[in-house]
Amino acid sequence: MKQLYRFSMWAGLIWLATGCSQVTTPTPNAQPGPTPAAVVEPLGPTATPRPTSTPRPATPIPTPTPTVTPTPVIYVIQPGDTLLKIAIQFNVSTEAVQEANGILDPRFLQIGQALIIPTANETAEEQPSPTPTPLPLNVEAINFEPTKQGTLWCLGAVRNPGSVPLTEVVVEVALFDANGVLLAREAAYTQLDVVQPGESVPFAMLFETPPQTFAQYQAVAVSGVPLLGDTRYYFDLEPFDLHGSPEGLATYRITGQLRNTGAADVESIRLVAVAYNEESHVLAQRQAELAVNLLRAGAVTPFELDLIIPAGTVDHFEVLAQGLLPE
Secondary structure: OEEEEEOOOOEOOOEOOOOOOOOOOOOOOOOOOOOOOOOOOOOOOOOOOOOOOOOEEOOOOOOOOOOOOOOOEEEEOOOOOOHHHHHHHOOOOHHHHHHHHOOOOHHHOOOOOEEEEOOHHHHHHHOOOOOOOOOOOEEEEEEEEEOOOOOEEEEEEEEOOOOOOEEEEEEEEEEEOOOOOEEEEEEEEOOOOEEOOOOEEEEEEEEOOOOOOOOEEEEEEEEEEEOOOOOOEEOOEEEEEEEEEEEOOOEEEEEEEEEEOOOOOEEEEEEEEEEEOOOOOEEEEEEOOOOOOEEOOOOEEEEEEEEEOOOEOOOEEEEEEEEEOOO
């Protein structure tokens, strides 16, 4: 559930929460040729550390054929790894890695845990090929924010215009030059596991070695699975009594309370706040740390979080929450 409020402020500097899901995708070796359909004015001759305007969306290009791994390997999870990042690294699907290792919830991977990586041949023969998003998903509110370290954040949101909740939603963003040549590509999960009908859920991805400049981009949801049947996901959570205000030059503080409006207890709660500018582009997002691990039916818990806002004005924000039923 979510609430929407309007506020405004001037701010500088971005800082994003460590709760953001981040995925690093190696830049494909194959460079696609020019895309005639994309008519884009190139950026100015002098590269600047921050684009003066958001590049236009690009015409989709074919995804390069992955390299087949000849034999299965054992991979030990490192700090910062996610299931999606590992799957992309070895050119296999997340479903194949989960199946090979009996992973029920990819959020609870442990550093040092050994994973069996199936070969691409095994994946093709024993498991169904990944299919396109079964229901429509709209990627919106895109905002690119460079950092002082030379990296580039891409912030945005995924809206579900359909009537069925979707999970395992992955967004891919590709950067191109004025001729449609691929410069960089990254992918990330949404900040919440489930995108409810009519709801927008934020995402954030980091380009660790972005191009110095780019003229256009492509942002698409490359996967999404209907959430059907019995599930542990719990949505009877109501953020209320929300307040937002600037704190200094670069901080926007959001406070409120979260109520469990359902008849069951809930754990593993994810509460995410997202700030937007007047153009409804995402300025910042962060996951709150709650004071409780288990919220009883009918109970209320307060929350407070600070968003570090880049140059821009906060026009409105929203707060979303979902959790899991106890096992």
